[in-house]
Amino acid sequence: MSTRPKDPTRCSRCSKKYRGRGDWNSTYKQGICIGLLCPACQTPEENAEAAINEATLDYGRGGFDAFGRQYARSKEGTGR
Numbered sequence: 001m002s003t004r005p006k007d008p009t010r011c012s013r014c015s016k017k018y019r020g021r022g023d024w025n026s027t028y029k030q031g032i033c034i035g036l037l038c039p040a041c042q043t044p045e046e047n048a049e050a051a052i053n054e055a056t057l058d059y060g061r062g063g064f065d066a067f068g069r070q071y072a073r074s075k076e077g078t079g080r
């Protein structure tokens with residue numbers, strides 16, 4: 001068992017390093033990105049959740065935090 005702290009640039013399940021490409025999912029809890037999932041570790045449910053996040057969050061109005069993680073604002077009230 002590893003006791004290393006969580007690395008925000010690695011898959012939270014298999015610890016594979018994120019290299020900026022591929023269909024990775026960000027894991028959100030109450031709107032805050034808490035981790036990453038590599039394509040191999042994503043379940044169909046998690047893919048569906050990511051699609052919902054993409055539809056309801058406006059990544060263009062978000063940005064990147066100090067760790068290079070993406071954050072987004074809700075699309076509600078954009079009038080589009």
Ligand SMILES: [Zn+2]
Binds near residue numbers: 039
């Ligand atoms: Zn993984």
